[in-house]
Amino acid sequence: MSANKGLNLTLKVWRQKSQKEKGQMETYQVSDISPDSSFLEMMDILNEQLIEEGKEPVAFDHDCREGICGSCSMYINGEAHGPGREITTCQLHMREFKNGDTIYIEPWRAKAFPVIKDLVVDRSAFDRIMAAGGFISVNTSGNTQDANAIPIEKANADKAFDAATCIGCGACVASCKNASAMLFVSAKVSQFALLPQGRVEAKERVRNMVKVMDEEGFGNCSNTGACEVECPKGISIENIARMNREYLNATLKGE
Amino acid sequence: MSWVKNTFSSSVGRKFAMALSALFLMIFLLQHFTINFISVLSKDTFNEISHFMGTNALVQFVLQPVLIFAVVYHFVMGFVLEIKNRNAREVKYAMNKGSANSTWFSRNMIVSGAVVLAFLGLHFYDFWIPEINVKYVQGDMSGLLADGSFRYYEELVHKFVDPVRVGIYVVAFVLLSMHLLHGFASAFQSMGARHAKYTPAIKKLGNIYAIAIPAGFIFIALFHHLTSH
Numbered sequence: 001m002s003a004n005k006g007l008n009l010t011l012k013v014w015r016q017k018s019q020k021e022k023g024q025m026e027t028y029q030v031s032d033i034s035p036d037s038s039f040l041e042m043m044d045i046l047n048e049q050l051i052e053e054g055k056e057p058v059a060f061d062h063d064c065r066e067g068i069c070g071s072c073s074m075y076i077n078g079e080a081h082g083p084g085r086e087i088t089t090c091q092l093h094m095r096e097f098k099n100g101d102t103i104y105i106e107p108w109r110a111k112a113f114p115v116i117k118d119l120v121v122d123r124s125a126f127d128r129i130m131a132a133g134g135f136i137s138v139n140t141s142g143n144t145q146d147a148n149a150i151p152i153e154k155a156n157a158d159k160a161f162d163a164a165t166c167i168g169c170g171a172c173v174a175s176c177k178n179a180s181a182m183l184f185v186s187a188k189v190s191q192f193a194l195l196p197q198g199r200v201e202a203k204e205r206v207r208n209m210v211k212v213m214d215e216e217g218f219g220n221c222s223n224t225g226a227c228e229v230e231c232p233k234g235i236s237i238e239n240i241a242r243m244n245r246e247y248l249n250a251t252l253k254g255e
Numbered sequence: 256m257s258w259v260k261n262t263f264s265s266s267v268g269r270k271f272a273m274a275l276s277a278l279f280l281m282i283f284l285l286q287h288f289t290i291n292f293i294s295v296l297s298k299d300t301f302n303e304i305s306h307f308m309g310t311n312a313l314v315q316f317v318l319q320p321v322l323i324f325a326v327v328y329h330f331v332m333g334f335v336l337e338i339k340n341r342n343a344r345e346v347k348y349a350m351n352k353g354s355a356n357s358t359w360f361s362r363n364m365i366v367s368g369a370v371v372l373a374f375l376g377l378h379f380y381d382f383w384i385p386e387i388n389v390k391y392v393q394g395d396m397s398g399l400l401a402d403g404s405f406r407y408y409e410e411l412v413h414k415f416v417d418p419v420r421v422g423i424y425v426v427a428f429v430l431l432s433m434h435l436l437h438g439f440a441s442a443f444q445s446m447g448a449r450h451a452k453y454t455p456a457i458k459k460l461g462n463i464y465a466i467a468i469p470a471g472f473i474f475i476a477l478f479h480h481l482t483s484h
Contacts, residue, residue, distance in 0.1 A: 078352030104350035111345050178340035219343030220266045223441040229356035245447030251262040
């Protein structure tokens with residue numbers, strides 16, 4: 001048991017009934033919140049309170065609650081996933097807040113991520129970008145070669161792995177002042193571009209993924225670096241430079 | 256040539272073109288500073304170089320149009336990208352803590368850029384338009400005053416007599432410094448030029464350039480203001 005006293009908090013939460021309706025910030029009070037509870041548990045307590053009061057609970061995305069799935073998209077006190085670093089909202093704990101704090105809770109804000117309800121946004125734009133090239137074409141006839149049979153430089157294997165840890169949560173888009181998706185797209189481009197299996201389709205991949213990214217209405221990259229600071233997996237903007245190289249190489253030098 | 260259109264209308268291509276124009280402008284700024292600084296050291300040398308730059312065909316009819324294109328492109332595309340970026344987030348956050356993850360300079364390139372653009376308007380009114388008028392409208396390519404001496408140094412010093420103009424000059428260069436503090440290294444990132452060994456050096460060089468060059472321009476303005484009385 002924690003010796004810490006429960007927190008009394010004022011929550012300002014974005015409420016929006018549907019994609020078509022206008023939303024607004026609503027104010028709620030929660031009391032005696034354990035500092036050891038996670039942010040999502042605090043949201044659960046708020047929702048139980050709202051249900052008891054006969055009100056509509058706050059809709060929010062969540063799934064694994066262990067920092068893997070990337071579902072819990074919340075913009076907390078002006079930062080994606082709140083004040084912590086390299087964590088998702090489910091890994092944020094109430095001990096980060098003080099008794100009497102006011103906490104702003106908003107959905108990811110981007111034209112390409114329309115709000116479905118309250119804090120839930122439609123991130124299928126990421127799926128469409130992935131469908132445009134975020135894969136390698138392998139003949140799965142049963143004679144597929146073992147990937148480990150191809151020697152890969154350790155440094156590149158590590159960088160590809162780091163890029164592949166992107167969980168597609170969209171915190172980069174939410175944090176970017178331009179709602180740019182370049183950190184996400186560059187991580188996906190990089191994880192393949194750094195490996196021999198991915199080089200085969202590298203030019204086509206980067207061209208198609210950037211094209212769809214632009215069509216989806218994401219903004220441009222201003223190199224502020226906000227995305228890598230807020231990324232729960234610490235994806236580096238080194239990947240954005242690599243994507244720029246890959247794209248320019250594909251468009252200026254490619255066929 | 257549809258690949259050219261496709262490339263330079265894409266998000267990555269536009270940033271690449273912004274970076275290229277920025278690099279050209281930074282090289283231009285360095286040579287502009289070098290020539291201006293000579294005015295502090297030697298009036299005659301400054302006059303000679305100014306006359307060369309003002310009458311040399313390569314400078315006037317090749318480099319000057321490229322410079323004008325780079326300036327216009329950089330500003331126009333800067334505003335185009337700003338509008339596109341603003342449109343990418345239709346509903347703003349009720350609370351946004353940009354300072355938690357990025358520098359003010361990087362988030363406000365449009366502000367520092369707009370101030371520099373306003374200053375360029377004054378700069379063109381002060382120097383470039385009169386220069387074009389004398390040389391290409393009046394047809395006087397001699398670069399001489401009525402007394403037979405070169406006019407360039409006198410024109411430069413004359414503009415720095417007014418303290419208000421010097422004040423505007425100083426403010427504009429402080430904003431340019433802020434623009435460059437982010438812009439220098441950012442241009443390399445946009446071009447994909449990033450390397451574990453060289454990027455830290457590029458960032459340091461960028462900081463030195465961003466502070467030293469604008470500070471140098473401010474020094475030149477203050478020097479002439481204080482010594483011309």
